[in-house]
Amino acid sequence: DARVTQTPRHKVTEMGQEVTMRCQPILGHNTVFWYRQTMMQGLELLAYFRNRAPLDDSGMPKDRFSAEMPDATLATLKIQPSEPRDSAVYFCASGLGQAGGEETQYFGPGTRLLVL
Amino acid sequence: AQSVTQLDSQVPVFEEAPVELRCNYSSSVSVYLFWYVQYPNQGLQLLLKYLSGSTLVKGINGFEAEFNKSQTSFHLRKPSVHISDTAEYFCAVTPSNSNSGYALNFGKGTSLLVTP
Secondary structure: OOOOOOEEEEEOOOOOOOOEEEOOOOOOOEEEEEEEEEEEEEEEEEEEEEEEEEEEOOOOOOOEEEEEEOOOOOOEEEOOOHHHHOEEEEEEEEEOHHHHHHOOEEEEOOOEEEEE | OEEEOOOEEEEEOOOOOEEEEEEEEEEEOEEEEEEEEEOOOOOEEEEEEEEEOOOOOEEEEHEEEEEOOOEEEEEEEEOOHHHHHEEEEEEEEEOOOOOOOOOOOOOOOOOEEOOO
């Protein structure tokens, strides 16, 4: 049963620390998405990649967030320095990259981040 | 740009009763529509999607949704709910003719609470 995996599942850190979240997309999927979920804003798209190239990261605060795909099996989302307002659940999703947006996105279980 | 409005933030319902979760969207272009479900402490999973063709779409777990272009709605229904349907439900939209990517715009979610 192929699944998207995310590590860590939970992270508690102090303001100013660097946070790195990792995602392993389903093998063979060529699109990867990062979402942030908060009570106030709901689900927000931060960035997405196709064939490891960033297509859109306009939803991401550029001064502190960065997203990369070092290879096809790993996507990372980094926050440096972290702030309390970054506390949220961060989801990674992957898809087959079907033309026109009809693809199903498969979500990982999320990383629950708390910045004190 | 596309947007989604989920008209009810919470829907309480008794077990075996019917339920409808409402979703309206706004878009200047044609769209694909999706319903995702999020069980407690899990990622989202696809319930169903409308791409084209029949406006009545059937999904997993006995759910169905009807696309109404004139009313720009995509309401989710189930004739008889179970306790296990308790979850957060998200309506999402993406442009059907996008050449630049497949990002989903999600609604704020509707919390379905099924009680005995």
